[in-house]
Amino acid sequence: MTATPTRVAPDVWVATGTRDRWRAAAAHAEDLAAAAPLPHPRRAEYLAGRALLRHLLRLTVPEHAEASVRTDGHGRPYLEGAPDTGISISHDGDTVAAAVGRRHRVGVDVQLPSRSVPDGLLRRCLGPHADHVRTLPARRRALELAWVWTVQEACVKAAGTGLSGSPWTIDVPPGHRQGTWGAYRWISLRDHSRTPLSCAYTRLDDARETLCS
Numbered sequence: 001m002t003a004t005p006t007r008v009a010p011d012v013w014v015a016t017g018t019r020d021r022w023r024a025a026a027a028h029a030e031d032l033a034a035a036a037p038l039p040h041p042r043r044a045e046y047l048a049g050r051a052l053l054r055h056l057l058r059l060t061v062p063e064h065a066e067a068s069v070r071t072d073g074h075g076r077p078y079l080e081g082a083p084d085t086g087i088s089i090s091h092d093g094d095t096v097a098a099a100v101g102r103r104h105r106v107g108v109d110v111q112l113p114s115r116s117v118p119d120g121l122l123r124r125c126l127g128p129h130a131d132h133v134r135t136l137p138a139r140r141r142a143l144e145l146a147w148v149w150t151v152q153e154a155c156v157k158a159a160g161t162g163l164s165g166s167p168w169t170i171d172v173p174p175g176h177r178q179g180t181w182g183a184y185r186w187i188s189l190r191d192h193s194r195t196p197l198s199c200a201y202t203r204l205d206d207a208r209e210t211l212c213s
Contacts, residue, residue: 003052005059008187011102012201015056016110016193019094022048025055030068045096049089053098060100061085076160084204088157095195105184105207107157107200109150110193113142125149125168133174143196147188148172150198155181158200159207183207 003022005013023044027035031050035043050069057065061082068080069087079085086101088108099108116138122130125148133144152167159165159182170181178187186200 003055005056005100006189006192008189008199009104009185009201012099012104012106012199013056013060013101014097014099014108014189014197014199015052015059016095016097016195016197017048017052019045019048019091019096022051022055022096025051027051028054028066045091048096049091049098052096053087053089053100056098056100057087061102072160074160074162074164076157076162086158086201086204088154088199090153090157092195097197099199099201101201103204104201105158105160105204107154107159108198109153109157110195110197111146111150111153112195113139113146115142117142117145121145125152126174127169127171129172129174144174146196147190147198148174150196151179151186151188151200154198154200155184155186158184158202 003015003017005015035046064079064082064085067082069077070080071077084103086104086106088099088106090097090108090110092110093112095110097108097110099106151172152170156165156167183206184200184202188198
């Protein structure tokens with residue numbers, strides 16, 4: 001998968017790329033200022049994620065491509081002055097990903113598989129599906145857990161709850177490419193990305209109804 005956006009749903013797009021490619025892109029002045037105090041490795045991934053996000057914005061909602069990126073009280077990024085456009089950024093290792101939703105809340109997560117997966121972690125994240133995945137070869141087991149975790153993380157990112165939303169409790173059947181979690185739909189981009197990558201989204205109206213219920 002390249003930085004060419006993948007349309008995962010009407011008005012929802014995802015793009016991914018390498019950290020080295022996107023940290024070298026021309027940076028927005030505000031992004032440069034925000035990255036300046038960060039340690040070097042963190043600064044590189046921060047700028048790469050922001051550059052990829054702005055690239056995706058220019059391709060999908062260009063009217064907001066230069067908007068200031070802020071974070072709310074839960075650490076979720078948003079575009080100042082553009083409340084109807086949801087954004088999300090993720091990075092792991094040398095991979096960065098971004099999602100944009102017009103009139104949608106979105107969450108995106110990318111995850112490199114671990115070298116080993118303890119049985120306790122499988123049970124925690126996979127629940128009733130853990131026994132099936134435990135029988136897989138070690139590399140396949142780690143890969144499948146990473147795919148599941150990207151869904152779980154994308155969902156709580158979209159909801160704005162982060163780890164406090166207990167992502168490991170979200171039921172994600174291994175091998176599935178799409179599903180739902182409350183008002184949110186999720187998509188695993190297994191046909192587009194070798195690195196586990198998933199996106200979750202919901203229309204803003206549906207998100208507000210969920211918050212009020």
